Amino acid sequence: MTPDQARHLIEEALTQVAPDADLAGLSPDADLRDDLGLDSLDFLRLVEILTARTGKRIAEDDYPHLATLASAIKFLAGG
Amino acid sequence: MPALGADMDEGTVLEWLVKPGDQVHRGDVIAVIDTAKAAVDAESFCAGTVEQLLIGVGQTVPVGTVLATIAEPAAQPTAQPPPAVPAEHEEPERPPRPTAPPKRKPKRVPAGEGHPAAAISPLIRKRAHELGVDLAKLRGTGREGTVTRADVERAAAGQQAAALKPPSRAPSRVRATPRARRLAAELGVDLAGVTGTGPDGSVKEADVRRAVPAREGAPAREAGPPRAAAAARSGADRARSMRQAIGRLMARSKREIPHYYVSNTVDMTSALGWLHERNRELDVSERLVPAVLLLKAAALAARKVPDVNGYWLDDQFSPAGAVHLGLVISLRGGGLLTPAIHHAADLGLAELMSQMRDLVIRARAGRLRSTELTDATITVTNLGDQGVESVFGVIYPPQVALVGFGKITERPVAVGGLIGVRPVVAATLAADHRASDAMTGARYLAEVSDLLQRPEEL
Numbered sequence: 001m002t003p004d005q006a007r008h009l010i011e012e013a014l015t016q017v018a019p020d021a022d023l024a025g026l027s028p029d030a031d032l033r034d035d036l037g038l039d040s041l042d043f044l045r046l047v048e049i050l051t052a053r054t055g056k057r058i059a060e061d062d063y064p065h066l067a068t069l070a071s072a073i074k075f076l077a078g079g
Numbered sequence: 080m081p082a083l084g085a086d087m088d089e090g091t092v093l094e095w096l097v098k099p100g101d102q103v104h105r106g107d108v109i110a111v112i113d114t115a116k117a118a119v120d121a122e123s124f125c126a127g128t129v130e131q132l133l134i135g136v137g138q139t140v141p142v143g144t145v146l147a148t149i150a151e152p153a154a155q156p157t158a159q160p161p162p163a164v165p166a167e168h169e170e171p172e173r174p175p176r177p178t179a180p181p182k183r184k185p186k187r188v189p190a191g192e193g194h195p196a197a198a199i200s201p202l203i204r205k206r207a208h209e210l211g212v213d214l215a216k217l218r219g220t221g222r223e224g225t226v227t228r229a230d231v232e233r234a235a236a237g238q239q240a241a242a243l244k245p246p247s248r249a250p251s252r253v254r255a256t257p258r259a260r261r262l263a264a265e266l267g268v269d270l271a272g273v274t275g276t277g278p279d280g281s282v283k284e285a286d287v288r289r290a291v292p293a294r295e296g297a298p299a300r301e302a303g304p305p306r307a308a309a310a311a312r313s314g315a316d317r318a319r320s321m322r323q324a325i326g327r328l329m330a331r332s333k334r335e336i337p338h339y340y341v342s343n344t345v346d347m348t349s350a351l352g353w354l355h356e357r358n359r360e361l362d363v364s365e366r367l368v369p370a371v372l373l374l375k376a377a378a379l380a381a382r383k384v385p386d387v388n389g390y391w392l393d394d395q396f397s398p399a400g401a402v403h404l405g406l407v408i409s410l411r412g413g414g415l416l417t418p419a420i421h422h423a424a425d426l427g428l429a430e431l432m433s434q435m436r437d438l439v440i441r442a443r444a445g446r447l448r449s450t451e452l453t454d455a456t457i458t459v460t461n462l463g464d465q466g467v468e469s470v471f472g473v474i475y476p477p478q479v480a481l482v483g484f485g486k487i488t489e490r491p492v493a494v495g496g497l498i499g500v501r502p503v504v505a506a507t508l509a510a511d512h513r514a515s516d517a518m519t520g521a522r523y524l525a526e527v528s529d530l531l532q533r534p535e536e537l
Contacts, residue, residue, distance in 0.1 A: 040463075040464050041370075
């Protein structure tokens with residue numbers, strides 16, 4: 001997966017999880033949970049969607065990789 | 080119109096999901112009701128055949144207004160209440176009925192505000208309430224000086240711009256079941272005016288529901304087949320009414336409930352370690368979040384310390400049998416809802432997790448069911464995801480306690496004479512001092528902490 005594909009995928013997933021989120025104003029290094037006000041259930045849903053779309057197993061130990069947009073892109077594109 | 084929470088005064092019928100002639104069961108969703116806070120799926124509290132839909136789509140009516148009539152199955156031998164006093168005044172109040180009267184009962188109890196004199200029928204009370212007539216100032220012309228509907232309406236005619244304020248509520252010491260008391264409190268029904276059919280004439284839930292017949296004055300008309308749903312309030316309207324509803328209820332809580340607060344720091348090392356091991360093997364859809372452990376511990380502890388689980392009604396504490404855990408759910412547009420997870424102490428963690436997720440999704444989508452909004456016996460607020468360390472809540476009346484969990488954070492902790500870094504969470508309890516003392520609250524938090532040290536038993 002290219003970084004652009006990964007970004008697109010993540011943004012799509014975030015739109016599903018937090019429909020009112022302002023993704024355009026999201027800094028690549030901002031903490032997703034804090035900036036978008038995601039709670040633990042929202043985050044779990046995000047992981048679910050990403051798992052379903054990529055087929056990649058995302059373990060709990062991988063959650064820190066999904067902290068920011070930049071790290072999440074790197075994580076998904078790298079796998 | 081059911082009271083979907085203690086903060087609701089009126090509701091709007093958004094949609095009818097049944098039509099006359101339909102069979103309904105207890106718990107079936109029969110209508111969608113818009114409240115100040117959200118659209119809610121209203122469940123039927125009885126089984127039978129829908130006779131009439133009395134309130135049309137788009138109409139806003141006060142809590143207690145009869146929305147529809149449902150005829151109970153004839154075969155079902157239900158105890159019929161003794162006729163409300165005085166019976167002859169009750170007759171003309173009911174809408175035209177196609178079937179024999181004993182087989183039906185009104186869907187919901189109108190909100191007759193309290194008046195100490197039991198000789199006045201609930202119906203008259205209701206009418207007086209609607210017309211803003213103070214019953215205490217009325218001279219009855221009925222049998223044995225009872226106040227009749229005509230008396231009330233005469234008085235109302237003489238009153239320009241009838242005040243909507245109901246007569247002040249007098250405390251009653253009527254024998255009643257806790258559930259009946261709670262329902263009566265929610266609906267603003269004076270138990271003194273309700274004829275009890277339970278042991279020793281005690282008032283049961285069904286008696287409260289039956290206490291007042293069909294609403295008078297509302298245009299009683301067949302709504303016909305379900306029509307297009309009316310629009311729920313939206314945007315700024317919703318935000319405003321939400322703040323107002325929260326404001327009224329919380330102001331009442333702070334006015335009436337002498338809160339006391341206790342807090343405890345709970346070591347989460349075992350709980351998180353166990354959770355992590357468990358989740359490691361599971362697909363993401365089956366993973367648990369730490370909040371589930373906190374909720375389960377809160378529910379189990381409420382069962383062990385029953386003095387914090389129940390309602391303060393009529394100057395006394397009524398313990399609730401089961402633990403229905405209210406969950407504070409913040410909505411994306413602002414505001415919050417507190418639906419309950421029924422029998423939370425009896426649910427396995429996976430089931431609790433799935434119910435919590437479901438509840439959050441439906442709360443945000445505006446698809447909660449009426450019993451979920453009315454049945455909570457104790458409420459939990461979990462602000463951990465918002466990053467605060469601890470939260471001391473405001474109790475939802477008539478409940479007597481609110482449990483708060485903050486963020487799980489790593490902190491230096493002394494263990495066995497050494498300083499270690501461990502994940503901890505601040506558990507707090509705001510409780511009603513009328514129902515319990517801080518000693519009880521402390522015991523409750525100690526239970527929560529103990530339970531979280533043995534996560535495999537949760």
